[in-house]
Amino acid sequence: SQDIFTYDPGYMSTGSCKSAITYIDGDAGVLLHRGYAIADLAENCSFLEVAYAILKGELPNQAQKEKFEFDITRHSMLNEQINFFFRGFRRDSHPMAVLCGVVGAMAAFYHDSIDINDPHHRMVASYRLVAKMPTIVAWAYKYSLGQPFMYPQNKLSYAENFLHMMFATPCEEYKVSPVLARAMDRILILHADHEQNASTSTVRLAGSSGANPFACIAAGIASLWGPAHGGANEAVLQMLHEIGSVDRIPEYIKKAKDKDDPFRLMGFGHRVYKNYDPRAKIMAQTCHEVLNELGVHDEPLLKLAMELERIALEDEYFVSRKLFPNVDFYSGIIFRAMGIPTQVFTCLFALARTVGWIAQWNEMLTDPDQKIGRPRQLYIGSPYREFVPLNKRA
Numbered sequence: 042s043q044d045i046f047t048y049d050p051g052y053m054s055t056g057s058c059k060s061a062i063t064y065i066d067g068d069a070g071v072l073l074h075r076g077y078a079i080a081d082l083a084e085n086c087s088f089l090e091v092a093y094a095i096l097k098g099e100l101p102n103q104a105q106k107e108k109f110e111f112d113i114t115r116h117s118m119l120n121e122q123i124n125f126f127f128r129g130f131r132r133d134s135h136p137m138a139v140l141c142g143v144v145g146a147m148a149a150f151y152h153d154s155i156d157i158n159d160p161h162h163r164m165v166a167s168y169r170l171v172a173k174m175p176t177i178v179a180w181a182y183k184y185s186l187g188q189p190f191m192y193p194q195n196k197l198s199y200a201e202n203f204l205h206m207m208f209a210t211p212c213e214e215y216k217v218s219p220v221l222a223r224a225m226d227r228i229l230i231l232h233a234d235h236e237q238n239a240s241t242s243t244v245r246l247a248g249s250s251g252a253n254p255f256a257c258i259a260a261g262i263a264s265l266w267g268p269a270h271g272g273a274n275e276a277v278l279q280m281l282h283e284i285g286s287v288d289r290i291p292e293y294i295k296k297a298k299d300k301d302d303p304f305r306l307m308g309f310g311h312r313v314y315k316n317y318d319p320r321a322k323i324m325a326q327t328c329h330e331v332l333n334e335l336g337v338h339d340e341p342l343l344k345l346a347m348e349l350e351r352i353a354l355e356d357e358y359f360v361s362r363k364l365f366p367n368v369d370f371y372s373g374i375i376f377r378a379m380g381i382p383t384q385v386f387t388c389l390f391a392l393a394r395t396v397g398w399i400a401q402w403n404e405m406l407t408d409p410d411q412k413i414g415r416p417r418q419l420y421i422g423s424p425y426r427e428f429v430p431l432n433k434r435a
């Protein structure tokens with residue numbers, strides 16, 4: 042628990058930090074954002090309400106909520122010049138590569154106007170990033186299809202706008218189902234922040250040198266991409282397709298337990314949770330709701346995932362190591378049912394996590410104890426030795 046962490050500013054330079062944003066009790070499977078339980082937030086809030094709380098510390102009242110929604114909506118367009126960045130990529134580029142490149146390039150458009158020591162400037166940069174991520178992700182997808190970019194519509198909510206930009210075309214409007222928009226809101230909430238995970242620590246470490254926020258978020262995107270982290274949602278779908286049928290599950294459980302086999306059960310296990318990831322429970326429930334809404338009643342991948350979970354949770358190897366499904370285990374099945382291609386899954390994770398990343402970046406810059414990050418090492422190399430000239434080396 043938090044009280045065993047004796048706070049010492051020297052720790053700050055090793056990448057450890059103090060934060061008031063998210064609290065996790067891994068043994069109890071508890072996740073709080075600004076003190077609110079994730080289940081309460083997912084059930085009762087829109088993503089922008091939770092984003093407001095994560096960024097500013099309190100859930101908004103009605104007036105604050107409306108002002109925040111207005112401000113974010115009106116920052117959702119991209120500088121038209123950025124449009125040309127997309128055209129530099131191959132059409133078959135992985136959308137995470139495009140996301141990383143375009144967000145990093147935002148530094149060339151918005152960085153000069155930012156003094157990161159000015160709280161107002163930091164909040165404007167934060168709003169820009171939260172507002173523009175859905176546009177960038179949707180445009181990366183449209184670019185891969187060779188379809189024209191769809192511009193954000195101010196009359197739509199954050200989740201509705203994203204689905205509109207993803208699936209509408211100039212020839213045909215995309216009718217956003219309220220159930221799918223609500224599900225998308227909830228999924229984004231489940232991914233919004235998660236304490237000092239690998240990508241958030243990457244953003245903090247990059248930001249501790251005074252780097253601009255767009256470059257820091259691009260670094261976070263790069264870290265999230267890995268299959269051990271945010272890339273797991275894409276890897277879960279690939280794993281389920283590879284398993285193919287329920288009768289092949291034992292073969293893959295055996296592989297996952299084999300020390301000599303690099304295969305791991307994707308979507309299972311967690312650095313912190315040694316209990317069921319509270320987000321996974323809500324994700325599984327959302328998965329059933331979305332499939333019902335879409336009239337998909339016998340999704341084979343869902344049946345496979347549920348049987349895989351049942352078998353793993355009865356297996357001593359997983360039980361003894363307290364390995365449970367994590368946030369990534371069911372999310373890909375929902376995204377696929379919504380028509381989102383597998384390669385875009387991690388982009389959605391990055392879209393949502395931008396709120397947590399930028400809130401933690403802001404928090405770090407307001408901390409007077411914060412120093413430039415300098416993680417420690419245990420030196421295991423050669424002791425001092427005399428120099429050997431080239432003509433004397435074996």
Ligand code: SDX
Nearest residue numbers: 235238269270271273297305306307308309310311312362
């Ligand atoms: C995310 O940090 C965060 O908060 C991340 C995240 C967030 O919101 O930011 O929650 C998002 O990244 C979730 C995790 C997504 N990744 C995956 O689903 C990939 C599969 N999971 C594993 O790669 C693994 O569980 C990790 C990377 C998530 C955690 O790895 P650890 O820290 O090494 O796990 P551990 O120390 O708890 O492992 C204990 C044992 C080890 O075996 P032994 O040495 O005891 O014999 O369990 C084994 C591990 O090999 N193990 C697994 C396993 N996960 C751990 N064995 C098989 N399949 C797995 N999935």
